[in-house]
Every structure is written in structure tokens, then in C-alpha cells.
Amino acid sequence: ISRRVGRERKKITTRRQKQMAAMAATVTESLSVSGILLGRTMGRADSLTKGFAEESEKLVDLEVRSSMAGRWRMSTIGIVMAAMPAVIYWAAGLALQSGGPAVSIGTLVAFVSLQQGLFRPAVSLLSTGVEMQTSLALFQRIFEYLDLDVDITEPENPVRLEEIRGEIRFEDVDFSYDEKSGPTLSGIDVTVPAGGSLAVVGPTGSGKSTLSYLVPRLYDVTGGRVTLDGVDVRDLDFDTLARAVGVVSQETYLFHASVADNLRFAKPDATDAEIEAAARAAQIHDHIASLPDGYDTLVGERGYRFSGGEKQRLAIARTILRDPPVLVLDEATSALDTRTEFAVQEAIDALSAGRTTITIAHRLSTVRDAEQIIVLDGGRTAERGSHDELLHQDGRYAALVRRDTQLAPAAS
Incomplete structure (x- = not known):
């Protein structure tokens, strides 16, 4: 019974x-x-x-x-x-x-x-x-x-890098989410020297964000390899990757806590002076100081008390505080208006100084100064070069620039 x-x-x-x-x-x-x-x-x-x-x-x-x-x-x-x-x-x-x-x-x-x-x-x-x-x-x-299988695991004998220069290499990289969907990336081969800048552009669904996620090892490649200072990222320990790579994405996530606590999430032992310096570099200090509670102000659930540009600058300040040698910017300004984008771009320029930077962008105005630009199409590298070189080729990149030029007056 x-x-x-x-x-x-x-x-x-x-x-x-x-x-x-x-x-x-x-x-x-x-x-x-x-x-x-x-x-x-x-x-x-x-x-x-x-x-x-x-x-x-x-x-x-x-x-x-x-x-x-x-x-x-x-x-x-x-x-x-x-x-x-x-x-x-x-x-x-x-x-x-x-x-x-x-x-x-x-x-x-x-x-x-x-x-x-x-x-x-x-x-x-x-x-x-x-x-x-x-x-x-x-x-x-x-x-x-x-009982779920862990997709991303640390190797048994991980490599730990004490000094990180920040050279990133994609060596014949292939990636697919599953066998049924087919390859998302195929044959990507590009080198970003330490302190250099790479911009990745292309139509929606071309694999831009997926490529950027391979650097901090949010995904593992299915072919080829991605290296940091000559070491395959799959062989590095998680702590080295966390110290080496900082990510600023389009969607900023903020905790329901104070501004200071959200910034200190990147560096728990950061002093008030360090937090303020990071906020100044991200062009957000003056706004925070104008709030009644200053850095003790609660940001609210998912940061609803702040505008899109303010949340983005808080995310940039948080990354500045962590001070990673490699920076991944995944369409960090695509959802902002022109005026806010200019302020956020100033913060990004301050963040990118002296760092290896990989920028994913729809708005080509943010990548003109990149040392190297690659155009992805269907997961493959369609074009490669600087802004001027790609314009001279009059290919896909030039067509994207013309599209942005036509859309800019309409948006204004």
C-alpha cells in the first residue's frame, strides 16, 4: 500500500x-x-x-x-x-x-x-x-x-599565461552549431597583432558574432584553432582567458544593485578612486555624480533606470576596470542614436587604446579607422583590407558603405 x-x-x-x-x-x-x-x-x-x-x-x-x-x-x-x-x-x-x-x-x-x-x-x-x-x-x-554534458571544459593540464601580449590568430577556423545546420564559419584565417585592431562586417547571419565568441571561448571551434599569444585558447585555463579577454556586447546586463557594485563586479577589490577613474574614461562619471545617491544609486532590474547609452557606458566602465589586453566589441553601438553613439564611441576609443581590439559592427562609421577589416559572407572571408583598400576594390564592403551613406540622411 x-x-x-x-x-x-x-x-x-x-x-x-x-x-x-x-x-x-x-x-x-x-x-x-x-x-x-x-x-x-x-x-x-x-x-x-x-x-x-x-x-x-x-x-x-x-x-x-x-x-x-x-x-x-x-x-x-x-x-x-x-x-x-x-x-x-x-x-x-x-x-x-x-x-x-x-x-x-x-x-x-x-x-x-x-x-x-x-x-x-x-x-x-x-x-x-x-x-x-x-x-x-x-x-x-x-x-x-x-547529468547534462559540459560543452566547454578546462583541459587536464591547462596553460597559464602570466604576461599576456594579446596577439590573436584564427587559423583555418571552422565552426558549426550542429551537423544539421551546416557550417556557420568556414576557413577563417586572420591574424590580429598585439595592440592591433580588426573589424568584422557583413550581412546579418554571416557569422560575425559567432567569430567573436570563439576568442573568449564561449564556443569551441569545430575545425582549425584560435590562439592567444601562440597558445590554443582550448589549452588555456579559464582564469587566463577571463583576464585576457573583455567583451562589450550590444545587450548590457546590469544587476539589481548599486552602480558601484555593478562596476566592482569586474574587480571586487577595486577602490573608489579606481571606479571613478573607470567611469570618467567611459564618459559616465558626470551623470553618476549628478544622481542623488551617486555611485550608491540602485540601477534597478536590468538597469531600467538608465538609458541605453548610459547602460552601455557603464558596461564599458566595467570592462575598463578589469583592464583586459584583448577587447571584443560585439555591435556595442548598433542600438543607439547618433548623438548617444558619438558619446559611447568616445568611451570605446578610450577603452581600445593600447589593446588588441576585435570589433563587430553593422554601422561602418565605427570601423573606418580599424587597421584591418574583413567582410564575412556566408561564413567565409569575402574581402580583406583597410577601409581605403576595400573602397578601392569596389566590392561588398563598398556596397555596404554606400548603403550606410544612403540610410544616414534618411535617419537624420
Whole structure:
């Protein structure tokens, strides 16, 4: 009986855990700042409220069912156990009336006491078995994550670089997300000398961001290799890679903490003077100083209290504080207006000084001064050279420049 009850509760608990995950997702999406803004502007606030109520009712139903599952069976066992002494006394009385073997009162009481002493722990053991089966449903979801294969692992004998110059090489690099989708990058061969700059441009889906993610080893190449100062990044320890490569992406992530805490995330032991110096270099210090609480101001969930350009400059200040020798800029200004882009570009120029810089960009105005520009098309290098050289070739890059030139007056 206890095994049947345990199996029943395990099934219900598994469904309850999935429902709790769905509830958590609903709360995260609907009750976040972005979710509330979207619901209000789309006129779907009532719909979001109704959806949350429906999910809550499902969870309440599963909670009740989980608590009540098998109760009548376990209660039946308890009733039987409680009735056993009366049954024993009744049976002994019948035996005496019918002239059967005599049983002394002391023996009868001792037997009932022994039976009660054994039944109580037996019932507790049955309840424990039910709880254990129920708990397995809770651990099952945890085990699902623990059993996942780790894609990016540190080598058994990792290489640690004490001094990092910052030379980056892509040597005949191939990459694909899976076999079905085909190659995302193919035959990429380019060298960025220490302190040099590389710009990667091309149409959407050409593999620009994927190429930049190979340097900090967010992905591993499927062919060829990417090296840092002549060492394959797959052979480096994670600490060396973290110290060597800084990434500023288009989407800035800020914690719900103070400005200082968000900046100090890059360098926990940074002093107030270092934080202020990084903010000045990122052209954001004056704005922070004008806030009522200064660097103690809470940025809010995902930094909603700051504009897009301000969040981007905070991200740049955070990277300046870490001071990496290699910098990856993944379309860091593509979502900004022209005026904000100019301010952010000044911060990026300060960040890029003296560093090996790889810039991914849609707006070609941000990459004109790069020492080397490659144009990706379909995951392959279509063109290579400086800004002037590529314009002279009058190929894909020149066409992209003409497109930007035509779009600029329209945007203005």
C-alpha cells in the first residue's frame, strides 16, 4: 500500500514541480519591468493577470492533490493498527469461552504491548518510504541538470599565461552549431597583432558574432584553432582567458544593485578612486555624480533606470576596470542614436587604446579607422583590407558603405 501511495505522490509531485517552474517563468516574464511595460503598452495587462491566476489555480490544485494523495489508504492502515488490540482481546475472550487453551492476563497484555511497540515504528517506516519516493521527484529535475554534458571544459593540464601580449590568430577556423545546420564559419584565417585592431562586417547571419565568441571561448571551434599569444585558447585555463579577454556586447546586463557594485563586479577589490577613474574614461562619471545617491544609486532590474547609452557606458566602465589586453566589441553601438553613439564611441576609443581590439559592427562609421577589416559572407572571408583598400576594390564592403551613406540622411 505504501509503495502505491508513494508512486501516486511521485507522479503528482513531478507535475507540481513542472508547474512551479512554469509559474516562476510567468512571474519572471510578466512581473519584470520589461514585461509590465510591454503589457501596459500592448493593452494586455488583464490578460497577463488572468494567465497568472490560471497558472496559480493549477498549482493550488496540484498542491492539494499531492497532500491528499493516499490519505485514505494510510488512514486505513492506522485504523487497522489501532483496532488490533481490541481484536486480540476479543479473540482471546472467544478462546476462553470455547474452552480453548487458557492465556493469562499478563501474557495477553505483554503480547498487545509488544504488538503496539512494533506497529508504531512500522507505520513510521511506511510513511518514510512514501516521503522518500515523493522526494525522488524533486531530485529528478536537479539530476536532469547535473547529468547534462559540459560543452566547454578546462583541459587536464591547462596553460597559464602570466604576461599576456594579446596577439590573436584564427587559423583555418571552422565552426558549426550542429551537423544539421551546416557550417556557420568556414576557413577563417586572420591574424590580429598585439595592440592591433580588426573589424568584422557583413550581412546579418554571416557569422560575425559567432567569430567573436570563439576568442573568449564561449564556443569551441569545430575545425582549425584560435590562439592567444601562440597558445590554443582550448589549452588555456579559464582564469587566463577571463583576464585576457573583455567583451562589450550590444545587450548590457546590469544587476539589481548599486552602480558601484555593478562596476566592482569586474574587480571586487577595486577602490573608489579606481571606479571613478573607470567611469570618467567611459564618459559616465558626470551623470553618476549628478544622481542623488551617486555611485550608491540602485540601477534597478536590468538597469531600467538608465538609458541605453548610459547602460552601455557603464558596461564599458566595467570592462575598463578589469583592464583586459584583448577587447571584443560585439555591435556595442548598433542600438543607439547618433548623438548617444558619438558619446559611447568616445568611451570605446578610450577603452581600445593600447589593446588588441576585435570589433563587430553593422554601422561602418565605427570601423573606418580599424587597421584591418574583413567582410564575412556566408561564413567565409569575402574581402580583406583597410577601409581605403576595400573602397578601392569596389566590392561588398563598398556596397555596404554606400548603403550606410544612403540610410544616414534618411535617419537624420
